[in-house]
Amino acid sequence: MAKPDPAIPTLPSLEDMQHWTWVLGRTQQMMLEQGLGAMAPQAAALPAIPGLTDPATLARAQSFWSDNLALWQRFLDPAKAPAADVAPAHARDKRFKDSAWENPLFDWIRQSYFLISDHLLQGIDALDGVDAKQKERMRFAARGFLEAMSPSNFPATNPVVLEKTLETGxxxxxxxxxxxxxxxxxxxxxxxxxxxxxxGRNLAMTPGKVVHRTPLYELIQYTPTTESVLAVPLVIFPPWINRFYILDLTPEKSFIRWAVEQGVTVFMVSWKSADASLKDVQWDDYVAAQIEAIDVIRAALDVPAVHTIGYCVAGTTLAATLAVLAAKGEAEKVKSATFFTAQVDFANAGELLNFIDDEQLASIAKLSPDGFLDxxxxxxxxxxxxxxxxxxxxxxxxxxxxxxxxxxxxxxxNGDTTNLPAKWHLSYLTDLYRDNLLATPNALSVGGTPIDLTRVATPAYIQAGKEDHIAPVESVWQITRHFTGPIKFVLAGSGHIAGVVNPPSQQKYQYWLNPNPVETLADFVAGATETKGSWWPDWIEWLRQQDEAMVPASANRVPGQGALAAIEDAPGSYVRAR
Structure with missing residues (x-):
C-alpha cells in the first residue's frame, strides 16, 4: 500500500471537529458567563447607553448567545440536544435545499448563518429613535449584506460546490x-x-409593420388574424426602461399575439434606447409622444378614440397624459386606459425608495457624462x-x-438593457419617487399644462401583482384614490413580470376581483373572489364592454394598406439598437 503523501494534509475526522467545536463553545460560554456577570452590577450604577448597555440591548445579546450555545450543543451531541425550531422561511430557502447541507458540519454552518441573520435584522427592527424610512434602508442594506455573505456563495462552505469540485477535478x-x-x-x-x-427569430415574432417613426419611438401596427376587429383600436405603451417585447416573447407567451387573436387592432410603441442625441429629452417629451401616437392612430384609422395600455413607468406617464388631455378638453380621445403594475402615488413605492437619496442621485449624474445612463x-x-x-x-x-x-x-x-435619457431619469427619481409631486394636483406640469389626476374620468382597468417588488400592490392601489372615473381593479398572482405575462394557456397563478365598492385595499382583499389562471380573459371582456362595435379587418386595419405606409417589418429597428 502506498504511503500517504506528507505534503497533502489529512482532513480531520468528525470526532476531531466536534472536540474543537466543544473547546470553542466552552470558551464562548465562559466569556459569556463572566462578561454578563460582571456587566450586571456595573450597568446598574451607570446610565444606560442606548444600543449598547440598555436593558433591551443586553437582553437581545443574551438571547443571541443563548441561541448560539444551543446550536453548539445540537452540533456536539444531536441525540441529547433539543430539536431546533426551524422558521418556515428558512425551511423553504432554496440555497440550502440540497441534502449535502444535512451533514452535521454544514448544517451547523447553515444554522449559524440563519442565527446571525435573524438576530441582525431583529436588532435593526428594535432600534429606537430611528425614523421608519431610515430603518427600512438599514434593513435593505443588511439584507443585501447577508445575502452576499451566505455560506452558499463560497466554495469552502458550500458542500455542493465541494462535491462538484472533487467530482470534476x-x-x-x-x-x-x-x-x-x-x-x-x-x-x-x-x-x-x-x-x-x-x-425576430424566436422573440417578438408577431407579424406587423413599423408604420410611423420619430427620433424617440417607432409605432408598430400588427396584422389582424380575424375577419373582423373591434372598431376601437388599442395602443400599448411599454416602459422605456426595458424593451417592448416583454409583451411579445415566444409566441405561446405573447400578449400581443393573444390580443390580436381576440380581434383587437393592436399598435405598439417601441422606444429608442437613449444615446447622446436624446440627452435633452424630458418627461414632457414622453407625454407628448403618447399623445402623438394616439392622434396618429386616430387619423390613420379614422376613429374618434383609442384604447390604451401603460405598463410600469409608461403607465405612470399615461396617467399624466390622461390628465393633460382632460385639462385641454380632449379626454374623449381615449376610450379606456389599462394600467399594468403602474404607480402614480409614490409614498409607498417599495424598496426602490432605498436608492433615492442625494448621494445616489449625484452618482447617477456622474455616470451620465454624455447625457444618457447606461x-x-x-x-x-x-x-x-x-x-x-x-x-x-x-x-x-x-x-x-x-x-x-x-x-x-x-x-x-431582462438582460437586454436600454439606456435612459439622464436628465429625464433624474427628474423622474426626484419629482416622483423622492418628492411624490404627481400625487399633488397641479404640482407638476407638462408643456405648460398642470397635471391634476383627479380630473381623469376615463374608464380604467388597473392590474397589480400580489408579489410585485417593484410596484407594490399597496402603491398601485392608490390610483383608485386619485382617478374619478369608473375603475376596475384586479389583483393578479405573482409579481411585476410574471403577474402580467400570464397567458391563459399556461393555467398558472390566479387573480382576485371584488365587484363591491370599497375604500381600502384591505377591504378589497377581504371581499375578493379568487379565480384560477390568467386575468387576460377578464380584461378582454371588460375591453369589449367599453365599445362592442366591430368592423372588417381590411383596408387600413391591415398595416401598410391605409394612410400609414409600411416602413419595415416588425419588430423594427429601435428594439435591435444597442
Whole structure:
C-alpha cells in the first residue's frame, strides 16, 4: 500500500471537529458567563447607553448567545440536544435545499448563518429613535449584506460546490471562472444562454409593420388574424426602461399575439434606447409622444378614440397624459386606459425608495457624462432588489458549479438593457419617487399644462401583482384614490413580470376581483373572489364592454394598406439598437 503523501494534509475526522467545536463553545460560554456577570452590577450604577448597555440591548445579546450555545450543543451531541425550531422561511430557502447541507458540519454552518441573520435584522427592527424610512434602508442594506455573505456563495462552505469540485477535478471552477471573466468583460451578469434567443427569430415574432417613426419611438401596427376587429383600436405603451417585447416573447407567451387573436387592432410603441442625441429629452417629451401616437392612430384609422395600455413607468406617464388631455378638453380621445403594475402615488413605492437619496442621485449624474445612463446600471439596480434570486443564485450555479446557462426567454429580455435619457431619469427619481409631486394636483406640469389626476374620468382597468417588488400592490392601489372615473381593479398572482405575462394557456397563478365598492385595499382583499389562471380573459371582456362595435379587418386595419405606409417589418429597428 502506498504511503500517504506528507505534503497533502489529512482532513480531520468528525470526532476531531466536534472536540474543537466543544473547546470553542466552552470558551464562548465562559466569556459569556463572566462578561454578563460582571456587566450586571456595573450597568446598574451607570446610565444606560442606548444600543449598547440598555436593558433591551443586553437582553437581545443574551438571547443571541443563548441561541448560539444551543446550536453548539445540537452540533456536539444531536441525540441529547433539543430539536431546533426551524422558521418556515428558512425551511423553504432554496440555497440550502440540497441534502449535502444535512451533514452535521454544514448544517451547523447553515444554522449559524440563519442565527446571525435573524438576530441582525431583529436588532435593526428594535432600534429606537430611528425614523421608519431610515430603518427600512438599514434593513435593505443588511439584507443585501447577508445575502452576499451566505455560506452558499463560497466554495469552502458550500458542500455542493465541494462535491462538484472533487467530482470534476476542479473543472467546474475553471468553467465558472470563464463565465465570470466573460461577465466582467461585458459589465453585466448573465442569466441565460446568450445564444438561445434573438429578436425576430424566436422573440417578438408577431407579424406587423413599423408604420410611423420619430427620433424617440417607432409605432408598430400588427396584422389582424380575424375577419373582423373591434372598431376601437388599442395602443400599448411599454416602459422605456426595458424593451417592448416583454409583451411579445415566444409566441405561446405573447400578449400581443393573444390580443390580436381576440380581434383587437393592436399598435405598439417601441422606444429608442437613449444615446447622446436624446440627452435633452424630458418627461414632457414622453407625454407628448403618447399623445402623438394616439392622434396618429386616430387619423390613420379614422376613429374618434383609442384604447390604451401603460405598463410600469409608461403607465405612470399615461396617467399624466390622461390628465393633460382632460385639462385641454380632449379626454374623449381615449376610450379606456389599462394600467399594468403602474404607480402614480409614490409614498409607498417599495424598496426602490432605498436608492433615492442625494448621494445616489449625484452618482447617477456622474455616470451620465454624455447625457444618457447606461442601461446596465438600471439592470443592476433591479437585480439588487432580488439579489438572492438574480445575483447570488447565478454566482453559485454559474461561477462556482460551472453549470451551463439555461435558456429562458424572460431572463433574456431582462438582460437586454436600454439606456435612459439622464436628465429625464433624474427628474423622474426626484419629482416622483423622492418628492411624490404627481400625487399633488397641479404640482407638476407638462408643456405648460398642470397635471391634476383627479380630473381623469376615463374608464380604467388597473392590474397589480400580489408579489410585485417593484410596484407594490399597496402603491398601485392608490390610483383608485386619485382617478374619478369608473375603475376596475384586479389583483393578479405573482409579481411585476410574471403577474402580467400570464397567458391563459399556461393555467398558472390566479387573480382576485371584488365587484363591491370599497375604500381600502384591505377591504378589497377581504371581499375578493379568487379565480384560477390568467386575468387576460377578464380584461378582454371588460375591453369589449367599453365599445362592442366591430368592423372588417381590411383596408387600413391591415398595416401598410391605409394612410400609414409600411416602413419595415416588425419588430423594427429601435428594439435591435444597442
Amino acid at each position: 476542479g473543472e467546474n471552477l475553471l468553467k465558472g471562472l470563464q463565465n465570470m471573466l466573460a461577465d466582467i468583460a461585458k459589465g453585466q451578469l448573465t442569466h441565460t444562454d446568450p445564444n438561445a434567443f434573438e429578436v 442601461g446596465r446600471y438600471m439592470a443592476l439596480t433591479f437585480n439588487m432588489l432580488r439579489g438572492r434570486d438574480l445575483i447570488w443564485n447565478y454566482v453559485t450555479n454559474n461561477y462556482l458549479l460551472g453549470q451551463d446557462y439555461v435558456p429562458f426567454d424572460l431572463l433574456h429580455w
